[in-house]
Amino acid sequence: MAFKMSVQDYKGKINEVEIGKGDKAFKIGGQATMAFYDFDGETGNSPKVGMEILDVFPEEWITSLKDLYKDVAHSPVEWAKFVEKELGPDFICLRFLGADPNGLDKSPEECGEIAKAVVEAIHLPLVIAGTGNHDKDAKLFEKVAAAVEGHNCLFLAATEDNYKTIGAAAGLAYGHKVGAESSVDINLAKQLNVLMGQLGVKYEDIAMNIGCSAVGYGFEYLISTVDRIRLAALGQNDKTLQMPIMTPVSFETWNVKETVAEEEDAPEWGDKEERGIAMEVSTAASIIAVGSDAVIVRHPKSLATIKNFTEAIA
Amino acid sequence: MALTGLDIFKLTPKKNCKDCGFPTCLAFSMKVAAGAMEIEKCPHMSEAALEKLSEATAPLMKTIKIGKGDNEYALGGETVLFRHEKTFVNRNRFAVIFSDSMGEEVIASKLENIRKVNYIRIGEKMQVEIAALKCTGNKEAYLNLIKRVKESGVALTYMLICEDAAILKDALELVKEDHPIVYGATKDNYEAMVSIVKGTKLPLGLKAGNLQELYELVEKVQDLEYKELLLAVEGASIKETFKNVVQMRRTALKEQDRKFGYPSVVFVNELSGNDKFMEIALASLFTLKYGSIVVLEDIDFAKALPLFALRQNVYTDPQRPMRVEPDVYGVNGADDNAPVLVTVDFALTYFIVAGEVERSKAPVWLAIPDAGGYSVLTAWAAGKFGGSSITKFIKESGIADKTKSRKLIIPGLVAVLKGEIEDELPGWEIIVGPEEAMHLPKFLKELQISTAAVNA
Ligand code: B12
Numbered sequence A: 001m002a003f004k005m006s007v008q009d010y011k012g013k014i015n016e017v018e019i020g021k022g023d024k025a026f027k028i029g030g031q032a033t034m035a036f037y038d039f040d041g042e043t044g045n046s047p048k049v050g051m052e053i054l055d056v057f058p059e060e061w062i063t064s065l066k067d068l069y070k071d072v073a074h075s076p077v078e079w080a081k082f083v084e085k086e087l088g089p090d091f092i093c094l095r096f097l098g099a100d101p102n103g104l105d106k107s108p109e110e111c112g113e114i115a116k117a118v119v120e121a122i123h124l125p126l127v128i129a130g131t132g133n134h135d136k137d138a139k140l141f142e143k144v145a146a147a148v149e150g151h152n153c154l155f156l157a158a159t160e161d162n163y164k165t166i167g168a169a170a171g172l173a174y175g176h177k178v179g180a181e182s183s184v185d186i187n188l189a190k191q192l193n194v195l196m197g198q199l200g201v202k203y204e205d206i207a208m209n210i211g212c213s214a215v216g217y218g219f220e221y222l223i224s225t226v227d228r229i230r231l232a233a234l235g236q237n238d239k240t241l242q243m244p245i246m247t248p249v250s251f252e253t254w255n256v257k258e259t260v261a262e263e264e265d266a267p268e269w270g271d272k273e274e275r276g277i278a279m280e281v282s283t284a285a286s287i288i289a290v291g292s293d294a295v296i297v298r299h300p301k302s303l304a305t306i307k308n309f310t311e312a313i314a
Numbered sequence B: 001m002a003l004t005g006l007d008i009f010k011l012t013p014k015k016n017c018k019d020c021g022f023p024t025c026l027a028f029s030m031k032v033a034a035g036a037m038e039i040e041k042c043p044h045m046s047e048a049a050l051e052k053l054s055e056a057t058a059p060l061m062k063t064i065k066i067g068k069g070d071n072e073y074a075l076g077g078e079t080v081l082f083r084h085e086k087t088f089v090n091r092n093r094f095a096v097i098f099s100d101s102m103g104e105e106v107i108a109s110k111l112e113n114i115r116k117v118n119y120i121r122i123g124e125k126m127q128v129e130i131a132a133l134k135c136t137g138n139k140e141a142y143l144n145l146i147k148r149v150k151e152s153g154v155a156l157t158y159m160l161i162c163e164d165a166a167i168l169k170d171a172l173e174l175v176k177e178d179h180p181i182v183y184g185a186t187k188d189n190y191e192a193m194v195s196i197v198k199g200t201k202l203p204l205g206l207k208a209g210n211l212q213e214l215y216e217l218v219e220k221v222q223d224l225e226y227k228e229l230l231l232a233v234e235g236a237s238i239k240e241t242f243k244n245v246v247q248m249r250r251t252a253l254k255e256q257d258r259k260f261g262y263p264s265v266v267f268v269n270e271l272s273g274n275d276k277f278m279e280i281a282l283a284s285l286f287t288l289k290y291g292s293i294v295v296l297e298d299i300d301f302a303k304a305l306p307l308f309a310l311r312q313n314v315y316t317d318p319q320r321p322m323r324v325e326p327d328v329y330g331v332n333g334a335d336d337n338a339p340v341l342v343t344v345d346f347a348l349t350y351f352i353v354a355g356e357v358e359r360s361k362a363p364v365w366l367a368i369p370d371a372g373g374y375s376v377l378t379a380w381a382a383g384k385f386g387g388s389s390i391t392k393f394i395k396e397s398g399i400a401d402k403t404k405s406r407k408l409i410i411p412g413l414v415a416v417l418k419g420e421i422e423d424e425l426p427g428w429e430i431i432v433g434p435e436e437a438m439h440l441p442k443f444l445k446e447l448q449i450s451t452a453a454v455n456a
C-alpha cells in the first residue's frame, strides 16, 4: 500500500524579527511549523548562533578560553572584533556583568559608551545582555539603547519588573528589538508580551526568552513550555505567542557541577573542557530541537557544532 | 481510525437473529461503535472477526521488550506526541556499536568504557544498555565478536546486526537466552529472517532505504504474522532521518496507522561523521524526538552526563515530578552532635545536596520540609519554602531531640531568610551556607574545625 506522508496544517505563523543592520543583519522566525518539520509547510529562517563576550575580563571562565582571548578580552571592542574575525558567529552577545551592583557597578553611561564603541567596530548584529538585576538593567538598557540607536540591536531582556522602561527605550524610542524574559511558564510569557503590546511595543519587535537551564536541571519544563507556546502560536493562531525565541544557553550551562568540577575532584569524569562543551552543545541542540530560533554559546567548539547541526537539519 | 458501526457490521454474521438483544446486526454494531455495547454480546462472531476487532482497538504503538532479567527493557508503547499531553512512558536506550572488523584493542576499550560509565542519578541507573554487534560478512569473526562481548561480563542487551540469515542462525545460538534484538530484515531477506525468529518473539529490526519501502516491508512482515518489530530507515541524510523518525511516530499516533506503531532505531554514530560533539547534538535530538534505540560510536562521561540527564528529564511524568519524602535524614552517621542542614524536597536538589554532604564525610542531619517538590528558588518564589515553613518543620520534626547542636545551615540562595528564621527559632544559630552545593564539603569541613575550636 502507498505510504501517505502525515501533514499537519497550521493557521498561525511565527513572526519574522530582523536583528542588526547591513549585510550581516539576519531574520529569525517566519515558520509555520514545529521546528524543522518541512513536510508540514514553511520552516522559516534557520536558527542562529551567537557568541557570548563580556564587558570585563572573564576571570571565571575556563582556562582555555581565557588563553584564547588573553590578548583581547581586556577591551570589549577588541574582543568583539576578534570573535567576529576568527570565530564567525551569526551575532555577538555583549553581556554587561561589569554593571552588576554587587560587583563593579559600572554606570549606565559608561556602558552606553562601551556598547556604542563595540557596535561601531563590528558588522555582526549585536545582542545586549544585562546583569540579571532588574532595576540596574532598566537603567542600563535605557542608556545603551540610546547610545546604539540605528543599529537595530536586541535587548536581552525586559522582565515583568522593568518592561515599561526597557520596552519604551528599546522598542519605542530607539528602534531596537526587545527581548521578553519569563520564568518557564506559558502564561507568564504571554502576559509579558501582552503588557508590552499595551505599552505600544509592536509584537513583531519582540523575541522571547522563556528561560533556560542546563540539560538535567529541570530541562523538561523548558521543553514543554516551548512545545505548548508553539502549539498555541501555530495551532490556535495565538498572536500573543507568535514571537521567535532566543535562549542564552551559556548563561546556565557553565555553572553546573558537570562543567565546573575540577579533574582532581572527579577523575573519572575526564577532561573538564570537554564536559563544558558537551553540556553546552546538548543544551543548545535540545532547545533548538524544540523550537528556539537563536542560542548564545560561549565555546568556539559549541559554535561550530551547533552551526553544523542547524545546517544539517534546517 | 476508530471503527465505525458499518465497519463492525461487516464483521458480524448478519443473521439478524436477535440473540444479542438487538433487532438487527446493524443496530448492534452501531451500539458497539458508540462504546455502548461489548462485542462479546454477539455469540456468533467468528474468531477472525474478533481478532480484527481487537487489532483495531489495540494500542497505536506496540510495546516491545528487549533483553532479559536485569537487562530487560521496554520500548515503544507511547500514546502522545508531546510529553505535556500526558507523559512519555518508555525511555530511549543507548547502544554502543561493535563490529567484527574492529581490532581487540578497540573492542576492549569500548567494553571498559561501558563498564566505567555506570552511575546513579536521582535514584536511577545511568548506563549504556545495548551492545550493537555488527556483522561484516565473516561468520567466524562475527561469532568471535559475540563471544568476546558476552564473556566480558559487562551487563548488556545485545542487538545482532546481520543481514545474512545463515550467519544469524548460528549467532543466535550464542545469545538467544538473552532475548537479543535481531536487526537487519530487508525487502530481500525478510522471509528468511522471519522464519528464524518465528516462535521466539525476539524483537526483529526492519530496515529500508526510505519510508515507502519501510512501510511496504512492515506490511509484508505483518502478513507473515510477525509483530515484534523495530523500524529504521538507513543511509539517509541527517535531515531525512529526522523526517523519517518524526513521520513514523506521527503516522502511528496522529494518523492512527499502526503499521508504523513500533519503536525506532537511529544510527547516530553513522550520522555524525566521527565528530564527537555532533554525535552529542544528534543524540540529544533523537532523545527528544522519538528515537527508541540511539546508537553511539562509544561512551564516556562527557557524553553520558548530558545525554543521560536529558533523557531522565524528557521521560519524567509531568504529573509526578520527582520528589523525596519530607523527613529528617541522617547522613554520615549523624549523631547527637551533628548540625542540621535544610533543603527542599525536589528530588534533583535533594540528591545533589545529599551527595555533596556524603562526599564531605561530615555527620549532618538533612531536614527536608514539604516545599512542593520545587527547587530552592522556585519554592521560595512560590511561597512554599520560607521562614515560617522552615521553622514550623524544625519545631515539629523533633530534630531538637535528635541532636544537641543548634546550628541550622540554610541554602545560600535564600540568605534573606536568615533574620526571619532567627526570630522564630530562638536558641538556634542560623548559618548561611554556600549558594552551590558543590562548595558544601569545604564549607562543612571549616564548620567542623571552627566548632571543635569553640568546644576545645
Ligand atoms: C525548572 C524551573 C521551574 C519549574 C519547577 C521545577 C521544580 N521541581 O522545581 C517550574 C516550571 C514549575 C517553575 C515554576 C516557577 N518558577 Co522556576 N525555575 C526553574 C529553573 C529553570 C531551574 C530550577 C532548577 O531546577 N534548579 C536546580 C536545583 C538543583 O537548584 P536548587 O534547588 O537551587 O539547588 C542548588 C542550590 O540551591 C544549592 N542548595 C540547595 N539546597 C541547599 C541547602 C544548603 C544548606 C546549601 C548550603 C545549598 C543548597 O545546591 C543546589 C545545587 O547547586 C530556574 C532557573 C534556573 N536556570 O535556575 C527557575 C527559577 C528558579 N524560577 C523562578 C520563578 C520566579 C518561578 C515561578 C515563581 C514563576 C511564576 N511566577 O509562576 C514559578 C513558581 C512555581 C509556582 N507554581 O508558583 C525564578 C526565581 C527568581 C528568584 N530569584 O526568586 C527562576 C530563578 C527563573 C528566573 N530567572 O526568573 N520553575
Ligand code: SF4
Pocket: B012, B013, B014, B015, B016, B017, B018, B019, B020, B021, B022, B023, B024, B025, B028, B041, B042, B043, B044, B045
Ligand atoms: S446476535 Fe449477532 S448475529 Fe444475531 S443479530 Fe445480534 S449481532 Fe447479529
